[in-house]
Amino acid sequence: MDQPKTCRIKRIVEENPLTRTYFLDCNMKISPGQFLMLWIPGVDEKPFVCSYSGKETGITVEKKGKFTEKLFMMKKGDLVGIRGPYGNGFTKKKNAIALGGGLGAAPIASLIDEFGCDGIIGAHTKSNLLFLSRFKKKVQYSTSDGSYGFKGRPTALLEKKLSEKKYDVVYCCGPEGMMKAVIEICRKYKVECEVSLERYMRCGFGVCGACACNDRLVCKDGPVFNSRQLSGMSDFGNKGMIKSGKKVPLSEYFAWRE
Amino acid sequence: MLKTTFFGKGLKNPLVLASGILGTGSDILNRVGKYAGLVTTKSIGPVERLGNKNPCVLEVAGGIINCVGLPSPGYLHLEEEIHGINTPWIASIYGHSVGDFVKIAKHVSGFNPDFIELNMSCPNTSDGMAFATNKDASIELVKEVKKTTKIRVIAKLTPNVTNIVEIAKSVESAGADAITAINSVGPGMIINADVKKPVLSFKTGGLTGPMIKPIALRCVYQIYENVKIPIIGTGGILTGTDAVEMMMAGASLVGIGSATYKEGVNAFARIAKELESWMKANGYKEVKELVGIAH
Known part of the structure; x- marks a missing residue:
């Protein structure tokens, strides 16, 4: 029930x-x-x-x-x-790497636990880095200010990893701008990509339409989408609906969410 | 075989996306429109309205309870929402006064919807049901809206009245072109024993889904016997056979809402297929042949 x-x-x-x-x-x-x-x-x-x-x-x-x-x-x-x-979670595949930026590290951490794949967890600075003691070898950390691990954006570390080793899929969760960048990187390296979207939700089970992103429902068709699905979703990285159902630029949407 | 017409408008099948389900944006409506004859927008209101907090849509035995509470960006934002719609559609509108309805109907008509549906029966706001529970108020509302627009007007009625036939006759006499019956039933309530409080944020919510099908059938059956205008029969339709039964009661078209629960948009394709199989197996060539044959 x-x-x-x-x-x-x-x-x-x-x-x-x-x-x-x-x-x-x-x-x-x-x-x-x-x-x-x-x-x-x-x-x-x-x-x-x-x-x-x-x-x-x-x-x-x-x-x-x-x-x-x-x-x-x-x-x-x-x-x-x-x-x-x-919702639909991530699809388990071999030779995978997962990237979590900011709070996006939350689902990515559970994924690394369950799938046993390589991982990157990034944040602006060391004090914001999540799950520092949770993982042993498989995860690399990045900070924008260089206070811990790789210095720079986690997307830069991802590019480095993709250029060193052949991966079949990249999983990603984080700010939507970052996920958009990751999709581009994956296109360049011809790697599949799955990302997790966030929108305001009411029912959670595909009836009310509050979380629609173009013609997809984030709760039911997602929240994980692959790059092929996202290529048909112009609202990805651009627009979100606030509680009234009004579609606004994503910056406004996330400002409202806080 | 499923092709039909409604006031001359050609529809691929008699299935209608009920208002409030899956949203208002043209992208999602176009997606549903690949499988449904007609799609209805979420109700468009006079000003931006947030609706109620969560939990506002939950499952109960036999269906769904909801108190979404008419969120709407407001009618002045309709263009952004509906831009690019390419499927036959019904604009559902609501207001707190006749003046609201008239103002919105006028604006909405500019976007040339195939029909305008008056949501005069929402149970999830303080005054939502006022129009469809009062004979005189429903007459005034329909009359005034009809004066405003050339678009055909559908009155959506609530079953939560002593005598739905009286309201149906009233809206017909006021000039309504068609009736949608029924809106959600109740309202009802759920209480969580551990929390010791009602679960829905609005405390109460309208009931939909298979549990209300017998009520919807009864209402459509009674309305059909007493008015001449066509009916969109809505309430608890989950299968092709349900749709057949609803048409037999007197519905020209069949609204689908809660069937999307669990199944999503696919519910429309499945119900259409089941309806077609039933018609083939029973020797019917057109859906219109089914309308009212239970009488």
């Missing part, structure tokens, strides 16, 4: 001052890239892609709006509701 099922917050891990991982006491089979609708009773309900989807279910959340502020006030043992998992 697609209704929120209540569960307790099992554990909260502070990743950095503005980002926490909430482990939820629920039993759910989730593929990397699929999302949950998280309900805080009396507040609202929002989609979150899982950052842990194996033995434990966890979401990694950045404090940036009213909903996440409420979540940051909650403690271990508090009651939330979840429904899902929804």
Whole structure:
């Protein structure tokens, strides 16, 4: 039944001052890239892609709006509701590399866990880097200011990796501008690419149309799309719908989301 | 075989995307329009409106409960939304006053929709059902809108009245060209036992899906017996046989909404195929032959 099922917050891990991982006491089979609708009773309900989807279910959340502020006030043992998992996750392939930029590292981390592929996690500076101690060999880190790992954009590190080794697919989640750049890089290196989109959602299961990106529903047709699908979606990297259904430039959309 | 006409407009089949489902943007409507005879926009309102918070669309036994609450960019943004539409469409509009409806109908007519549907029966706002639950208010509304536009006007009715036939006769007498029946039923409520509170943000929500099909059939059946204008029968249609039954009750066209749950846009292609198979197996050549034969 697609209704929120209540569960307790099992554990909260502070990743950095503005980002926490909430482990939820629920039993759910989730593929990397699929999302949950998280309900805080009396507040609202929002989609979150899982950052842990194996033995434990966890979401990694950045404090940036009213909903996440409420979540940051909650403690271990508090009651939330979840429904899902929804949407299409990433497609498992061999010889893969995954790139997570900023909070986009959340789904990418769960993917690296499950698929066992190579990974790149990038942020502006070391204090924003997520999951620094989570991975051993397979993941390389990048920071724009060079405070940790590769100095520069994670996309530059990706290009370096693609020029060194033949990969069959690149998985990516992060700011939409970055994902657009990654698609271009993949085109240049003739590698398949799958990215995860974010749009305002209501139902999460393909009925209400709130998350439409051109003729695709991010909740049901996505949230993971491949480069071929994205080539027919002119709103990708350009436009998003706010709560009223008004389509606005992406910068305005993300400003509203915060 | 499924081809039909509605007021002279040629349609590839009698299936209609119900209002509020899958959105208003021309891209998504065009995608549905590959499989549906007609598509209806989400209701277009007088000003930008956010709708209700989440949770606002959930599953219940036998269907869906929703309190989406008429989000709309407002009618002045219609051009951005509808630009490039290339499939027969119904513009659904709503307002808080007759003046709102008239103003929006006038503006919308400029975009040349095939039909205008008056959403006079939304249960998810404080005053949404006011028009379709009151005989005099429904008459005034339809009369005024009809004066404003040359586009054919469809009145969408709520089942949440003592006597839907009375309202149907009223809108017919006021000049409505057709009727859509029914809007969602209820409203209903769900409560979570652990949280000890209603789950929907608006507390209540309209019920749709297979559970309301018997109510929709009854309403369409009764309306058909009492008015001459055609009916778009909507409510809980999930299969080709459901569509057949709805037409037998008296619907000329059949609205599809909750069937997209789980199945998405594919629901239209499947229902159309099932409808065609049923007609072939039962010796019918045109959908019009089915309309009202249960009487």
